[in-house]
Amino acid sequence: xxxxxxxxxxxxxxxxxxxxxxxxxxxxxxxxxxxxxxxxxxxxxxxxxxxxxxxxxxxxxxxxxxxxxxxxxxxxxxxxxxxxxxxxxxxxxxxxxxxxxxxxxxxxxxxxxxxxxxxxxxxxxxxxxxxxxxxxxxxxxxxxxxxxxxxxxxxxxxxxxxxxxxxxxxxxxxxxxxxxxxxxxxxxxxxxxxxxxxxxxxxxxxxxxxxxxxxxxxxxxxxxxxxxxxxxxxxxxxxxxxxxxxxxxxxxxxxxxxxxxxxxxxxxxxxxxxxxxxxxxxxxxxxxxxxxxxxxxxxxxxxxxxxxxxxxxxxxxxxxx
Amino acid sequence: xxxxxxxxxxxxxxxxxxxxxxxxxxxxxxxxxxxxxxxxxxxxxxxxxxxxxxxxxxxxxxxxxxxxxxxxxxxxxxxxxxxxxxxxxxxxxxxxxxxxxxxxxxxxxxxxxxxxxxxxxxxxxxxxxxxxxxxxxxxxxxxxxxxxxxxxxxxxxxxxxxxxxxxxxxxxxxxxxxxxxxxxxxxxxxxxxxxxxxxxxxxxxxxxxxxxxxxxxxxxxxxxxxxxxxxxxx
Numbered sequence: 176x177x178x179x180x181x182x183x184x185x186x187x188x189x190x191x192x193x194x195x196x197x198x199x200x201x202x203x204x205x206x207x208x209x210x211x212x213x214x215x216x217x218x219x220x221x222x223x224x225x226x227x228x229x230x231x232x233x234x235x236x237x238x239x240x241x242x243x244x245x246x247x248x249x250x251x252x253x254x255x256x257x258x259x260x261x262x263x264x265x266x267x268x269x270x271x272x273x274x275x276x277x278x279x280x281x282x283x284x285x286x287x288x289x290x291x292x293x294x295x296x297x298x299x300x301x302x303x304x305x306x307x308x309x310x311x312x313x314x315x316x317x318x319x320x321x322x323x324x325x326x327x328x329x330x331x332x333x334x335x336x337x338x339x340x341x342x343x344x345x346x347x348x349x350x351x352x353x354x355x356x357x358x359x360x361x362x363x364x365x366x367x368x369x370x371x372x373x374x375x376x377x378x379x380x381x382x383x384x385x386x387x388x389x390x391x392x393x394x395x396x397x398x399x400x401x402x403x404x405x406x407x408x409x410x411x412x413x414x415x416x417x418x419x420x421x422x423x424x425x426x427x428x429x430x431x432x433x434x435x436x437x438x439x440x441x442x443x444x445x446x447x448x449x450x451x452x453x454x455x456x457x458x459x460x461x462x463x464x465x466x467x468x469x470x471x472x473x474x475x476x477x478x479x480x481x482x483x484x485x486x487x488x489x490x491x492x493x494x495x496x
Numbered sequence: 497x498x499x500x501x502x503x504x505x506x507x508x509x510x511x512x513x514x515x516x517x518x519x520x521x522x523x524x525x526x527x528x529x530x531x532x533x534x535x536x537x538x539x540x541x542x543x544x545x546x547x548x549x550x551x552x553x554x555x556x557x558x559x560x561x562x563x564x565x566x567x568x569x570x571x572x573x574x575x576x577x578x579x580x581x582x583x584x585x586x587x588x589x590x591x592x593x594x595x596x597x598x599x600x601x602x603x604x605x606x607x608x609x610x611x612x613x614x615x616x617x618x619x620x621x622x623x624x625x626x627x628x629x630x631x632x633x634x635x636x637x638x639x640x641x642x643x644x645x646x647x648x649x650x651x652x653x654x655x656x657x658x659x660x661x662x663x664x665x666x667x668x669x670x671x672x673x674x675x676x677x678x679x680x681x682x683x684x685x686x687x688x689x690x691x692x693x694x695x696x697x698x699x700x701x702x703x704x705x706x707x708x709x710x711x712x713x714x715x716x717x718x719x720x721x722x723x724x725x726x727x728x729x730x
Contacts, residue, residue, distance in 0.1 A: 365597065368594055375587075380595075383642065384570030
């Protein structure tokens with residue numbers, strides 16, 4: 176029998192509302208004839224996937240990666256460059272994207288995880304900036320003008336056609352739900368316990384016989400690969416990719432979303448991404464300089480509730496979501 | 497099983513251990529005695545690779561483990577329940593136990609969460625509670641349980657009963673006796689001489705970073721002057 180009890184807590188209600196909204200947006204948007212909202216939520220969910228993946232290392236692992244947008248870039252450019260060479264089959268594009276992300280996250284993680292604290296923040300940012308400038312310098316792929324994608328990824332069947340906004344939307348939705356489920360399973364496995372334990376006391380975890388470096392490297396790679404999926408989806412929504420996608424401010428925004436939603440909570444990054452986007456959308460209607468209001472708002476949230484929106488929903492039993 | 501041979505250890509420039517040598521044989525319970533600040537904890541930290549040792553060598557299961565990284569020493573079959581317990585506060589009781597579960601040395605009949613609960617029944621009722629919300633005694637049991645989950649050849653217990661009520665101390669001691677009956681080798685630091693005399697096989701008295709006396713329980717029990725001079729108990 177399924178235990179429905181968690182659904183009726185405050186956290187459960189909010190979670191159901193957030194996921195439910197994402198699920199129903201296309202229907203509502205069609206009914207009120209405002210397809211704009213469907214696009215808005217599609218983008219929002221892509222950011223949520225990126226934030227969910229960042230939460231694995233930032234929230235659960237306690238490692239402040241300031242270069243996570245790199246993997247958005249890898250995913251988006253994999254689609255863009257493949258499409259440039261007329262390779263539009265998603266079953267070729269995705270393995271290429273994930274393969275490149277695996278190799279890069281292995282190398283970058285292997286370097287960055289040898290450092291701690293501020294050094295980790297700086298080195299993850301520097302490594303991402305390296306690839307950012309690489310993408311600017313390659314004329315062939317548009318340099319800083321970006322690369323227009325003329326054909327969306329193809330599944331080779333009409334059952335899923337990414338030119339259809341509904342298909343596109345629900346593919347993103349399914350990937351997002353899959354990432355949420357994967358996160359849940361990961362952090363409730365022995366692997367997740369080691370990652371979380373190492374966050375609170377790394378030395379103790381070593382003395383118990385776990386190489387925290389290896390666990391963290393694997394976690395770093397999982398997060399990178401998951402974020403790459405968001406990049407692949409992003410390229411298919413925008414039909415465009417430019418170096419901006421992996422600018423360091425993007426990485427910063429991802430951190431905002433995770434902190435806003437509540438670090439180390441499963442749904443936190445999703446609510447964080449949602450609130451982040453909705454507030455910036457609303458503010459942007461009033462003034463071009465919406466950051467001036469948004470900045471202090473973020474500071475207030477962090478001051479009043481260090482665990483973000485999730486922290487406002489009451490205490491949790493065991494520090495897990 | 498464990499043989500520490502003439503190690504020197506330092507905190508920064510200050511030398512703490514001077515030619516420290518101790519030995520633990522399979523199935524034995526060995527204790528380190530001495531006043532505070534004499535180097536008992538440093539000895540254990542050096543064995544676990546938490547303090548760099550110079551000169552001297554440490555052998556474990558016929559392998560030299562001197563200055564190995566801590567996680568490899570742990571994987572070789574040494575497990576420490578440290579002073580101050582150091583429970584992972586953001587994991588609950590079961591998660592604390594599972595996080596450390598390992599059987600690198602492929603012991604038959606390894607420890608399981610259920611066996612830990614059988615050894616420390618008080619923990620079972622607290623299974624889903626966060627590590628920082630259980631009592632000090634429960635944390636101590638969890639700390640020992642967590643060390644046992646790595647299926648160690650040798651268990652190191654640093655101040656396992658410190659700061660606990662007499663009743664809880666009794667529970668911990670009876671659990672240690674059960675471990676002894678299972679032929680678990682243990683290296684123990686504690687201040688409760690009476691209990692140590694009862695369950696310890698051999699004892700080392702440590703003074704200013706080296707061993708000044710070693711012997712079995714009968715010898716130690718009969719030497720009241722020794723107890724007074726080095727341990728401060730009469």
